[in-house]
Amino acid sequence: xxxxxxxxxxxxxxxxxxxxxxxxxxxxxxxHDGAQARLVALSMRIGLARRAYEQDPxxxxxxxxxxxxxxxxxxxxxxxxxxxxxxxILTDRGLAGAVRALAASSGLEVTVRAxxxxxxxxxxxxxxxxxxxxxxxxxxxxxKHSGAGRAEVVLTRARAGVRVVxxxxxxxxxxxxxxxxxxxxxxxxxxxxxxxxxxxxxTSPVGGPTVIGAELPCAW
Numbered sequence: 001x002x003x004x005x006x007x008x009x010x011x012x013x014x015x016x017x018x019x020x021x022x023x024x025x026x027x028x029x030x031x032h033d034g035a036q037a038r039l040v041a042l043s044m045r046i047g048l049a050r051r052a053y054e055q056d057p058x059x060x061x062x063x064x065x066x067x068x069x070x071x072x073x074x075x076x077x078x079x080x081x082x083x084x085x086x087x088x089i090l091t092d093r094g095l096a097g098a099v100r101a102l103a104a105s106s107g108l109e110v111t112v113r114a115x116x117x118x119x120x121x122x123x124x125x126x127x128x129x130x131x132x133x134x135x136x137x138x139x140x141x142x143x144k145h146s147g148a149g150r151a152e153v154v155l156t157r158a159r160a161g162v163r164v165v166x167x168x169x170x171x172x173x174x175x176x177x178x179x180x181x182x183x184x185x186x187x188x189x190x191x192x193x194x195x196x197x198x199x200x201x202x203t204s205p206v207g208g209p210t211v212i213g214a215e216l217p218c219a220w
Contacts, residue, residue: 009197011194027081030077030081031081034074034077034081035074035077035078035081038070038071038073038074038077039070039074041070042067042070042071042074045063045064045066045067045070046063046064046067048063049061049063049064049067086125086129087129087132089101090125090128090129090132094117094122094128095114095117095122095123095128095131095132095155095162096112096114096115096117096118096155098128098132099112099114099131099132099135099153099155100112100114102132102135102136102139103139103151103153106139106140106142106143106151107143108139108142108143108148108149108150108151108168109149109150109151110139110150110151110152110153111150111151111152111153112152112153112155113152113153113154113155114153114154114155116155116156116157117155117157120157120220121220123161123162123216123218123220124218126196127161127162127196127216127218128162130192130193130195130196130198130214130216131155131162131164131214131216133188133189133192134164134166134189134192134193134200134212134214135153135164135166137185137188137189138151138153138166138168138189138212139151139153139166140185141174141185141186142166142168142170142210145170145174146168146170146171146172146174146208146210147170147171148168148169148170148171148208149169150168150169151166151167151168151169152165152166152167152168153165153166154166154167157220158215159220160215160217160218161198161215161216161217161218162215162216162218163213163214163215163216164212164213164214164215164216165211165212165213166211166212166213167209167210167211167212168208168209168210169208169209170208170209170210171206171207171208172204172205172206172207172208172209172210173204173205173206174186174202174204174210175202175204186202186212189212189214193214193215193216196216196217197217198214198215198216198217199214199215200212200213200214201213201214
């Protein structure tokens with residue numbers, strides 16, 4: 001049993017490292033292609049505006065207006081990157097509130113049962129982030145691939161941690177082998193959960209329903 005446990009932890013550690021590396025690459029790409037490019041354009045517009053303002057105030061004002069637009073776009077890009085690291089809504093509303101907001105913007109008719117999380121102590125930030133990620137990915141997959149119009153999310157405060165279940169009544173057929181080409185995100189969810197020594201399950205027979213479950217250990 002000890003040998004099996006060591007092997008399991010070795011695999012989950014490798015998965016966590018791979019997920020961390022992929023996340024760093026995503027952040028670097030988003031910053032380089034998004035916010036950094038906006039800030040460079042902003043700096044150029046401000047420089048041009050300073051040179052033009054004395055001789056042509058109207059052109060200088062136009063350049064300043066463009067600079068303000070670039071600044072707003074850069075802020076939007078930075079907010080997008082921050083949400084990918086740790087969604088601010090988790091800090092503001094907690095797991096239940098954040099999941100309800102996800103459900104409202106998912107494009108599906110989603111029922112959320114999370115009464116256990118409206119009161120009582122909160123789970124650690126890493127556990128909340130992983131649970132949020134599972135729900136977000138599962139609802140995105142359901143909206144894009146399942147053909148379902150309805151879904152259900154259940155959050156349960158178990159004695160040993162947090163239990164997440166997302167169910168949709170779509171066409172089913174989701175599997176890990178299709179993850180790399182189909183963009184289903186199942187492997188990413190599994191790695192995120194395994195990094196916290198949790199368990200992740202998918203039941204998705206052809207014809208549906210698809211049920212995604214995760215258990216994330218934590219001490220209350």
